Amino acid sequence: MSLTEKSFRNGEVIIKEGDMGFSFFQILEGGAFVYAGFGKDDQIKLATLEEGEYFGEMAILEEYPRSATIIAKGNVRVLEIHESDLHSYLEEDPGRIVKLMKHLSDRVEAMTADYEEARTLLGQLREADEPKKKSLFSKFKKQVDMYQSPKVELTPPSTDALRDAREVFSEEGSGELVAYNTGNVIFLEGEDENAMFVLYDGRVGLYKNFGEIEEKFVEDYRPIAFFGERGLVFDGPRSLTAVAECDNTCVEIIRRDDLESIFRACPVKIEMILRNLSFRLRKLNADFLDACKEITAIYSRQ
Numbered sequence: 001m002s003l004t005e006k007s008f009r010n011g012e013v014i015i016k017e018g019d020m021g022f023s024f025f026q027i028l029e030g031g032a033f034v035y036a037g038f039g040k041d042d043q044i045k046l047a048t049l050e051e052g053e054y055f056g057e058m059a060i061l062e063e064y065p066r067s068a069t070i071i072a073k074g075n076v077r078v079l080e081i082h083e084s085d086l087h088s089y090l091e092e093d094p095g096r097i098v099k100l101m102k103h104l105s106d107r108v109e110a111m112t113a114d115y116e117e118a119r120t121l122l123g124q125l126r127e128a129d130e131p132k133k134k135s136l137f138s139k140f141k142k143q144v145d146m147y148q149s150p151k152v153e154l155t156p157p158s159t160d161a162l163r164d165a166r167e168v169f170s171e172e173g174s175g176e177l178v179a180y181n182t183g184n185v186i187f188l189e190g191e192d193e194n195a196m197f198v199l200y201d202g203r204v205g206l207y208k209n210f211g212e213i214e215e216k217f218v219e220d221y222r223p224i225a226f227f228g229e230r231g232l233v234f235d236g237p238r239s240l241t242a243v244a245e246c247d248n249t250c251v252e253i254i255r256r257d258d259l260e261s262i263f264r265a266c267p268v269k270i271e272m273i274l275r276n277l278s279f280r281l282r283k284l285n286a287d288f289l290d291a292c293k294e295i296t297a298i299y300s301r302q
Contacts, residue, residue: 003089004080008072013038014055017069021059023082027051030076038069047110048073054103060086061271061278067285087267094260097270102233104277109230111284118291125295176253180244185210186251187228189241194256196232196273197242199225202249210241220245226276232256 005028008014014032015021027049034047034055046068049055055070060083081089090096180186180202187193189210197204199221206227208216218240221227231238232254254262254273263270 002082003085006078006080008076008078010072010074012072012076014070014072014076014078015066017066019066021056021066023080024054024056024060025070025078025080026054028077028079031073032076033071033073035069035071036067038071054100057100057104057274058278058282061275064282067282086271090263090267090270094263097259097263097274098233098256100274101229101277104274104281105230105233108277108281108284111281111288115284115288115291118288118295122291122295176255178251178253180249180251181247182244182249184244184249186242186244187231187238189239190237192231192235192237194232194235196229196254197227198252198254199223199227200250200252202247202251203245204249204251205243205245206240207243208240210243226273229273229277232259 006014014025017036017038029051031051032049032055033045034049035043035045037043049070056066058064059066090100177200186197186204187195189208200223203220203222204225204227205220206218208218228238228242233256259270
């Protein structure tokens with residue numbers, strides 16, 4: 001394994017949006033800014049990265065063009081990990097698996113919040129009269145700017161990529177396999193358990209306030225699907241309840257303590273879990289931009 005340290009001065013471009021990437025990076029010292037449409041009149045700063053954080057991983061997990069430009073914040077040192085060294089990098093320190101999962105999970109959570117905000121504002125727009133619409137547009141600036149940025153073009157995961165994932169996970173699982181019948185609870189809101197789940201057969205629904213008057217259905221999963229990964233990498237109570245929606249729902253339980261042994265026995269499984277998180281992030285990006293597109297269309301008619 002040959003990892004490379006690189007240094008950048010304040011304002012230098014580390015990676016450029018639209019380029020094909022064959023490596024990802026960890027910040028060893030300093031920080032970085034994440035931009036969409038960098039250098040354009042309507043460029044948008046999407047995030048600030050700090051020491052220890054990763055970037056550029058989506059390009060190697062999915063062989064997808066860089067989705068943003070990364071700019072050095074002050075003097076920066078980074079560690080560059082080539083895609084061919086990913087297995088060795090994780091093998092050298094399996095704790096890095098959890099770090100990468102935390103990184104991707106944080107990004108999924110942040111984009112979920114942005115998407116929910118866009119959906120809420122879009123719902124308000126659809127129902128508002130013309131005077132009310134005008135008063136709401138100040139809330140939409142982020143969504144309108146995001147969609148109008150000329151370089152932001154993201155698509156959902158390809159069917160071929162999802163088919164590959166199904167083939168990998170058609171083999172016998174390395175964690176604990178459990179079968180559930182309709183209505184069985186897989187995990188409960190408020191529980192604190194360091195585990196995630198892979199759905200092989202059946203269907204799973206996620207609920208808020210399950211079994212209560214204000215019960216709310218959030219989403220469902222069908223094979224092959226991963227869910228509950230934040231419980232694996234973060235300590236704290238779960239925010240949702242997972243319920244089997246049909247008989248013979250077969251789920252593999254992967255606990256935090258299982259990750260190293262699973263990686264050594266079947267490294268492709270860990271890589272597919274990381275890819276799944278990247279898939280989810282890109283799908284959220286695509287859904288977010290669809291909502292932004294409609295908001296922008298309404299905005300443009302005013």
